[in-house]
Amino acid sequence: MKRNCIVWLLVVAVLLSGCSAHRSAKKPNDHYTVGFASVEIPLPEDSDQPLYIAGYHQGWEATGVLDLQRANALWLDNSSTSLLLITVDCIGLDGGTVAEIRSRLSDFCKETDCDSVNVISTHTHAGVDTLGLWGPIAQNGKNDAFMETLKQAAVDAAKAAYKDRSAGTLSYTATAVEGMQEDSRPPHVYDNHLYQLRFTPDDADHNGIRVISFAAHAEALRGDNTLVSRDYPGSMADTIYERTGEDVMYLPGAIGGLIMTPKLYEDPFYPIPNMTHTGKKLAMEALSAEDFRPLGTAMAVSRVPFTTHMTNTAFMYYRFLGILQNDVRRTLGGRYLLRSEVTVIRLGDVTLALMPGEVFPELVSGTGKAEDPEPYADIAARYGQEDVIFVGLANDELGYIVPPSDYRLSEDAPYFKEAEDDHYEETNSVGVNIAADLAKALEKALRKVA
Amino acid sequence: MDRIAYLKKHGWRCLLFGAIMTATAALASWLLLSNLYRFLTFDPQFHAIFAQISDAPMVPPVLLLLLLSCLYCLLGTRLAAKGTGGRVAAILIGIIVWLLLLVGSILLTKVNRILFGDVLFSLLNLLKSGVL
Numbered sequence: 001m002k003r004n005c006i007v008w009l010l011v012v013a014v015l016l017s018g019c020s021a022h023r024s025a026k027k028p029n030d031h032y033t034v035g036f037a038s039v040e041i042p043l044p045e046d047s048d049q050p051l052y053i054a055g056y057h058q059g060w061e062a063t064g065v066l067d068l069q070r071a072n073a074l075w076l077d078n079s080s081t082s083l084l085l086i087t088v089d090c091i092g093l094d095g096g097t098v099a100e101i102r103s104r105l106s107d108f109c110k111e112t113d114c115d116s117v118n119v120i121s122t123h124t125h126a127g128v129d130t131l132g133l134w135g136p137i138a139q140n141g142k143n144d145a146f147m148e149t150l151k152q153a154a155v156d157a158a159k160a161a162y163k164d165r166s167a168g169t170l171s172y173t174a175t176a177v178e179g180m181q182e183d184s185r186p187p188h189v190y191d192n193h194l195y196q197l198r199f200t201p202d203d204a205d206h207n208g209i210r211v212i213s214f215a216a217h218a219e220a221l222r223g224d225n226t227l228v229s230r231d232y233p234g235s236m237a238d239t240i241y242e243r244t245g246e247d248v249m250y251l252p253g254a255i256g257g258l259i260m261t262p263k264l265y266e267d268p269f270y271p272i273p274n275m276t277h278t279g280k281k282l283a284m285e286a287l288s289a290e291d292f293r294p295l296g297t298a299m300a301v302s303r304v305p306f307t308t309h310m311t312n313t314a315f316m317y318y319r320f321l322g323i324l325q326n327d328v329r330r331t332l333g334g335r336y337l338l339r340s341e342v343t344v345i346r347l348g349d350v351t352l353a354l355m356p357g358e359v360f361p362e363l364v365s366g367t368g369k370a371e372d373p374e375p376y377a378d379i380a381a382r383y384g385q386e387d388v389i390f391v392g393l394a395n396d397e398l399g400y401i402v403p404p405s406d407y408r409l410s411e412d413a414p415y416f417k418e419a420e421d422d423h424y425e426e427t428n429s430v431g432v433n434i435a436a437d438l439a440k441a442l443e444k445a446l447r448k449v450a
Numbered sequence: 451m452d453r454i455a456y457l458k459k460h461g462w463r464c465l466l467f468g469a470i471m472t473a474t475a476a477l478a479s480w481l482l483l484s485n486l487y488r489f490l491t492f493d494p495q496f497h498a499i500f501a502q503i504s505d506a507p508m509v510p511p512v513l514l515l516l517l518l519s520c521l522y523c524l525l526g527t528r529l530a531a532k533g534t535g536g537r538v539a540a541i542l543i544g545i546i547v548w549l550l551l552l553v554g555s556i557l558l559t560k561v562n563r564i565l566f567g568d569v570l571f572s573l574l575n576l577l578k579s580g581v582l
Contacts, residue, residue, distance in 0.1 A: 313572045316564055316568065316569065316572065317569060317572075319562055319563065319564050320561055320562055320564035320566075320569050321562070322561075322562045328563050328564065329563065330560070330563065330564070330565055330568075334568070336564070336568075412579040412580070412581075413576060413579045413580075413581040416576065416581050417581065
C-alpha cells in the first residue's frame with residue numbers, strides 16, 4: 001500500500017514537472033518578431049443594397065471614392081507570447097462582428113499559437129456604414145456584401161502579416177503636438193500626445209513599421225462629405241510611407257467628448273485639402289519625433305470580459321431589429337446587461353489599454369469628482385505602468401463613455417432627445433455605469449500583466 | 451351527468467376545442483407579432499419579416515399554450531357538465547384565457563434577445579412623450 005502511494009506520487013510529480021517544463025520551454029526572445037500587411041476593402045459592384053456613409057446623417061449614400069478603406073494587421077511576438085492587432089478603416093465594429101472575425105481566425109490561431117486577436121476601428125466618418133445605424137431610421141444601414149468583404153479583408157491581412165514577419169527591435173516615443181485638436185464639449189480636456197511604437201527590422205529587405213496613436217476623431221472631411229475615405233489616418237499613413245517606406249497602423253486614442261482635428265481651412269471650407277493637410281501635418285509630427293527608447297521584449301496580454309447595464313432604449317431597439325450585434329442578456333429583473341471586454345497589452349514597460357468605445361479623456365486624466373471612477377491613468381500607475389496608450393474602439397463599439405458626474409439625459413425622452421447644455425454623447429452611450437464598469441475591468445486586466 | 455361520464459361522452463369535443471385554441475393562438479401570435487414588426491420597421495416587404503424574426507422563440511409560448519389549454523379542457527368539462535349556462539361560461543372563460551395567453555406570449559417573446567414586451571412599453575412611453 002505504502003509502495004503504491006509512493007509510485008503514484010512519483011507519477012504525479014513527473015507529470016507536473018513535464019507540464020512546467022512545457023510552459024517554461026517557450027522563453028521570450030531577445031528580439032521582437034513583427035509582421036505587417038494591408039488589404040484594401042473594395043466596394044461591392046453588384047449589390048442591391050445601398051452603401052450609406054456612416055457618422056453624420058441617416059440615409060446618405062456614398063457618391064464616390066476618395067480612397068478605399070483598408071484592413072491593416074500587425075503580428076507581434078517574442079516567441080513566448082504572440083498577438084495580432086487588426087485595424088479596420090470604418091466607423092466601428094460591434095462585438096458580434098469582432099467575434100466573427102476571430103472565429104474565422106480560430107484555426108489560424110491554433111496553428112500559429114496566437115494568444116490574442118484584437119480588432120480596432122479607426123472611426124473614420126467617411127466610411128461605409130458598418131454598424132447599421134446610418135441607414136433610414138429603424139432600417140439596417142449595413143451592406144451585406146461590403147461587410148463580408150470587410151471581414152475577409154481583416155482575416156487576409158492577419159494571415160499576410162504573419163507571413164511577413166521578421167526580427168527586429170521595438171521602440172517608443174510620445175510627442176506633444178500643439179494645435180491639432182479641439183474639444184467641442186466642456187471641460188476642454190484632451191491628450192495632445194502622438195504616441196508611436198516603431199519597429200526597426202534587422203533585415204533591410206523588410207519595411208519598418210510605425211504604430212501611431214492620436215486622440216482625434218477621423219473626421220477632417222466633416223459632415224457634408226459623401227466620398228468614401230480613410231480620412232486623415234489614411235493621409236498620414238500614405239505620407240509616412242511615401243517619405244520613408246514605413247508601413248503605418250493608426251490607433252484612435254481617447255476621443256470622446258468630442259475631440260477632433262481643427263479646420264485648417266475656413267470660409268470657404270475645402271474638405272479634401274483639409275483632410276490631406278491634416279494627415280500630412282500629423283505625419284510630419286511623427287517623422288520629426290526623436291527620443292525613441294528601445295523596449296524590452298517582455299510581453300503580456302490580458303483580456304477581461306465585463307458586463308454593464310444597458311439603459312439606452314435606442315440601442316435596445318436596434319438590437320431588437322438585429323441591426324446591432326452586441327452580446328446583450330436580459331436579467332429576470334428586467335435589466336439588459338451588455339457584455340464587452342477590455343484588453344491590456346504590455347510591451348516592455350509600455351502598455352496598450354484597448355477599450356471598447358469612445359472614452360472621454362477626462363476619465364483617463366481625472367475629473368476630480370467623487371461620482372467618477374478613479375482616473376484610468378492612476379489605476380495603471382498603481383500597477384507600475386506609467387507609459388500607457390489608451391486606445392478606443394477596440395474589440396467592440398459601445399459608443400461614448402461619459403463621466404457619470406456629467407451624464408445628463410432628457411427628462412421626457414431619454415436617449416432620443418439631448419438634455420440641455422450639450423449632452424449629445426449620452427444619446428450614443430450604453431448607459432451611465434459604463435465608465436465605472438470599464439474602470440473595474442481595466443484594473444483586473446492591468447493587475448494580470450503587472 | 452357527472453364529470454367523468456361527460457368526459458366519456460364528450461371528451462373528444464374538449465380535446466378538439468383545446469387543440470383548435472392552441473393552434474389559433476399560436477398562429478394569431480405569429481401574425482400579430484409579424485404585423486407589429488412590420489409597423490416598427492416600416493418594411494413593405496412582408497417576406498423579409500419572417501426572415502428577421504425567424505429566431506423568435508415561439509416554441510416555449512406555444513408549449514405554455516398547450517399546457518394551459520389542457521388545464522382549460524379540464525375546467526371546461528366541469529362547467530359544461532352543469533348544463534347550458536355552464537357551457538356558455540366555459541366558452542367565455544376560454545376566450546378570456548385565450549386572449550390573456552395570446553397577449554402574454556407576445557409580450558414574452560424575445561427577438562434578438564430583446565423582449566418584445568420591453569420594446570412595446572418603451573414605444574408607448576415615447577408616444578406619450580410626443581417623440582413618436
